[in-house]
Amino acid sequence: xxxxxxxxxxxxxxxxxxxxxxxxxxxxxxxxxxxxxxxxxxxxxxxxxxxxxxxxxxxxxxxxxxxxxxxxxxxxxxxxxxxxxxxxxxxxxxxxxxxxxxxxxxxxxxxxxxxxxxxxxxxxxxxxxxxxxxxxxxxxxxxxxxxxxxxxxxxxxxxxxxxxxxxxxxxxxxxxxxxxxxxxxxxxxxxxxxxxxxxxxxxxxxxxxxxxxxxxxxxxxxxxxxxxxxxxxxxxxxxxxxxxxxxxxxxxxxxxxxxxxxxxxxxxxxxxxxxxxxxxxxxxxxxxxxxxxxxxxxxxxxxxxxx
Numbered sequence: 499x500x501x502x503x504x505x506x507x508x509x510x511x512x513x514x515x516x517x518x519x520x521x522x523x524x525x526x527x528x529x530x531x532x533x534x535x536x537x538x539x540x541x542x543x544x545x546x547x548x549x550x551x552x553x554x555x556x557x558x559x560x561x562x563x564x565x566x567x568x569x570x571x572x573x574x575x576x577x578x579x580x581x582x583x584x585x586x587x588x589x590x591x592x593x594x595x596x597x598x599x600x601x602x603x604x605x606x607x608x609x610x611x612x613x614x615x616x617x618x619x620x621x622x623x624x625x626x627x628x629x630x631x632x633x634x635x636x637x638x639x640x641x642x643x644x645x646x647x648x649x650x651x652x653x654x655x656x657x658x659x660x661x662x663x664x665x666x667x668x669x670x671x672x673x674x675x676x677x678x679x680x681x682x683x684x685x686x687x688x689x690x691x692x693x694x695x696x697x698x699x700x701x702x703x704x705x706x707x708x709x710x711x712x713x714x715x716x717x718x719x720x721x722x723x724x725x726x727x728x729x730x731x732x733x734x735x736x737x738x739x740x741x742x743x744x745x746x747x748x749x750x751x752x753x754x755x756x757x758x759x760x761x762x763x764x765x766x767x768x769x770x771x772x773x774x775x776x777x778x779x780x781x782x783x784x785x786x787x788x789x790x791x792x793x794x795x796x797x798x799x800x801x802x803x804x805x
Contacts (some may be wrong), residue, residue: 500561500630503533517555519548520701520708526631528696538654538675540690543698546742549678552698553635556674563632565673567619569642575649579620579659588612608662621659624669631671639689640679647689654692701743703730709743714750724761725750726796729773732783749773761796763789 504510507523510530514521520527529552531540567578573580587609595609614637617625623634639647646760650757653659657669677693679685701709703726707769708724717725725746740760752772766788770780 501559503560504530506530513559514552514555517559518712519551519555520705520712522701522705525552525698527698532694533674534768535702536672537746538677538693540677540679540685540693540695541679541698542679542685542695544700544742545680546744547700548743549698549699550635550637551678553637553678556676557633560633561629562674562675562750563627563629564635565632566618566622566635566637569636569638569640569646571641573642573646577618579618579645579649580661581616581618581731582663590614607702612664615661615664620653620680620800621667621674623673624657624659624667626670629661631669632673634673634675636675636677638680639677639685640682644686647686651688651692654689700733702741703750704725706730706743706746710747713747714754716754717750718754718759719758721753722750723759723799724792724795725753728761728791730768731791731795732773736757737774737779737782739774741773745773745775761792763792766792 504513507530510526510533511521514526514529529539531537531733539552539579541552543549553564553566556562590609595605613620619634623632631757636650654675657672658666659667675693700706705724706729707722710717710726714722729741729746729749749769750770752769753761753765756769763785767784770783772785772790774780
């Protein structure tokens with residue numbers, strides 16, 4: 499049985515927290531409004547900051563089915579919306595001909611019906627679900643081509659799609675739509691206008707510590723503070739790809755697995771591949787630069803202990 503959507507911003511914060519998602523109030527506000535007014539939510543931000551996780555947590559806490567469309571270059575209607583089961587249609591045509599049916603109109607009406615329709619994620623999200631309106635995640639929309647964006651406009655405006663052979667299919671229940679983008683290219687204004695918008699930024703030090711307490715509870719408070727402080731300093735540098743929250747969690751978990759109680763330059767050098775994903779960034783950080791950052795982090799922690 500699905501749960502009702504939250505009745506306030508504070509309830510939205512609590513809902514996300516129940517799914518181990520530590521959100522700031524600005525995200526909770528726009529998400530509350532999107533749920534309340536039935537509008538898609540378009541989330542942009544760097545990779546690894548928790549955009550996709552929003553949809554997963556909503557599905558978990560609201561007890562709704564999650565339907566995910568993972569976007570990629572060349573994605574088209576047959577992969578995202580629907581296609582006809584051509585093999586079954588050919589069999590049906592041959593059976594009809596064997597039975598002496600030669601009326602093309604009759605054959606066409608027989609094979610172009612829902613029995614032969616293969617529903618892909620977008621069409622599936624418009625179907626009735628016993629668990630309530632589904633969560634539709636359109637993930638990394640910036641990876642697709644612009645023509646696919648244009649196809650989404652009808653879906654995002656009226657929660658319907660048009661199938662030439664069948665007509666318009668309208669949502670039985672309005673799905674909760676979360677769209678994410680890593681901003682590798684700009685998304686067209688026409689699509690953004692149909693959504694509420696939120697930039698999911700890197701968390702500040704205090705919130706990232708809260709996230710690690712939830713997502714990497716095996717890490718000691720001392721280690722977590724060193725990890726977060728180090729990662730926060732890395733994000734100030736001109737790296738090819740700054741580490742996201744996902745990398746902070748992975749690094750804290752990996753260090754805990756190695757029984758690390760206190761960060762040191764050698765451990766950092768040995769585990770940079772967990773935190774950074776490009777060799778140029780790793781090569782830059784190995785050695786004295788990582789050691790200098792670590793000294794600064796430890797000095798900051800000693801000077802400003804958190805309660």
